[in-house]
Amino acid sequence: MTLKDIAQELNISVSTVSRVLNGQDKKYRISAKTAKRVIELVSKHGFTRNQVARNLRMQKTDTIGLVIPDISNPFFSNLARILEEELRKHHKMILLCDTLENSALEKESIDLLIGRKVDGILVSSVGLKSAHLHNIDIPMVLIDRYYPDLDMPYISTDNFKGSYLATNYLLKRGHKKIACLQGLKHTVSNSERIRGFLQALRDFDISEHEVQILGDEFSIASGYNAAKEILTSSDHPSVLFTLGNQIALGALQAITESGYKIPDDFSLISFDEQPYFQLMNPPVSTISQPVENIAREAVNMLIRSMKGEEVSSRLIAPKLIERSSVNSFIT
């Protein structure tokens, strides 16, 4: 069923139908009677107008591309949930692209979104390179994973600060040998967290040589493997600092399997709070990211950017949640 069908059935023109359906009957001074006839027929038949045709004509789609590395990671699924909610307020739908932390897929996804003429793109870039983000003339906001030197607005946790906070906390409690279990190298989230980690060490006059940095993915498997390696090495650190919630899960699994106890044998602190951390044995101290703020602000920025306004990037400070997974050597 199309506007044309309705027009024919009522013996009026498609333009009139279109106008009524767009609530422009006042504006075009269409008689209340005609408007009523249209409305009634439409609701009787349950007609929904063809958005594809409309999008083509209007040169906009009311669709936003969401490009994220892994929707099954609770950090991103929480983000997605709020983004969706906020975007709906602006009558926009989300085209979802999960890039599986793969740069090639990310590039491909963005090309697909451009072809589909989305009105804007929210992307949490895998992050190794940003070439595919240049010269895109669709409003775009980087979220969580950004490129500091790319001229494109971003909104993210202040990963440096968060990591500094965590490391400083460890150092103040007398930890000197720290093993840092990182995520995907060369992503900003990871390198900023590493940077914060190293800066805190430096401020405490601890040499980088006393710490270890292991792992290569924001995944359970990577956390598990890295932790296993640590546990079987002769030179034990006193604490593990995991740079993501999934990494922590993997590390905890390895520790549990090996029969070690937290915090007696190893302390643990993790980036990226999740509800289950407080229920672990013992409850795990974490750095909590302002997911809700990030999501709302991202939509805000994108919408403004779509209106042609200038928007400036922002980093939001995370918080330390102290629980009982970190031992203290200071009396």
Next chain:
Amino acid sequence: MTLKDIAQELNISVSTVSRVLNGQDKKYRISAKTAKRVIELVSKHGFTRNQVARNLRMQKTDTIGLVIPDISNPFFSNLARILEEELRKHHKMILLCDTLENSALEKESIDLLIGRKVDGILVSSVGLKSAHLHNIDIPMVLIDRYYPDLDMPYISTDNFKGSYLATNYLLKRGHKKIACLQGLKHTVSNSERIRGFLQALRDFDISEHEVQILGDEFSIASGYNAAKEILTSSDHPSVLFTLGNQIALGALQAITESGYKIPDDFSLISFDEQPYFQLMNPPVSTISQPVENIAREAVNMLIRSMKGEEVSSRLIAPKLIERSSVNSFIT
């Protein structure tokens, strides 16, 4: 940039450009030279053809609507991840609709998807009523949440069986007073789980009056509140059976806060395995849903349904994962 621009620049017709871009140059015997000129220009300018126009002309969009109650629930985000991966193999993208467990939003979402002319819809229905799913002439597969008496293919966990399995396990270990913490009433997942629970009781000659059923959402908050109510009541059950992963998280939180120990004070078993359950104190026994199978099969069914093939519904049996959160009174 459009096909027309390219055509003009090369002094050929749009149809030739279109044909080359669709890889139909052989079919239409377009000279290798012409084809090459097109390809070169296109790659030089980084042209992506307008899918909106193409979709209108082709009467299909290569887009699938995904309608789920809560993308932030790990069960659904895991599902979404695999669905996305599978659909990409068929060159389909996902339009995401999170209904926030709200029937009105679900109806609205489906209408929007119909307007956008998606090629198919995957829906995990909130479930209270199914009226809005009647008379939809787009291929549709129900996933996880279905309507048994609606003539629409579905794929889901066998919730009855899973719940029976869990309850039977409890009963065999001597539990008689069970508190069941349910999710959203009138959703199939919930009512089937309740049915399995009650059936197991009946098979053990235990009266329904000896058990409690509390809660009303698949959320942390609902689990927390229900558990609080149980903990403060005079008539303690020996075990909590939570019907969803989020409910379990809430219940565990309440138990921990109240200072009770699992399984000494209360036993606990939960529907819907997640990685963190094995890391709890103590590790929580669960019913594990075959998420990956469900996702792959859903896509399979939808694709076949889009080809006009008949597809039949299926329930997949879940598994019991025994850990140490359930006490035994049998010696």
Next chain:
DNA sequence: GTGAAAGCGCTAACAA
């Protein structure tokens, strides 16, 4: 107060 018609960018039937 309403209608005719152009055109969004593409594909494909038909023509040459």
Next chain:
DNA sequence: TTGTTAGCGCTTTCAC
């Protein structure tokens, strides 16, 4: 081997 053209369903300018 390539071009012309109709038309997908809608919005909107211009005309009456």
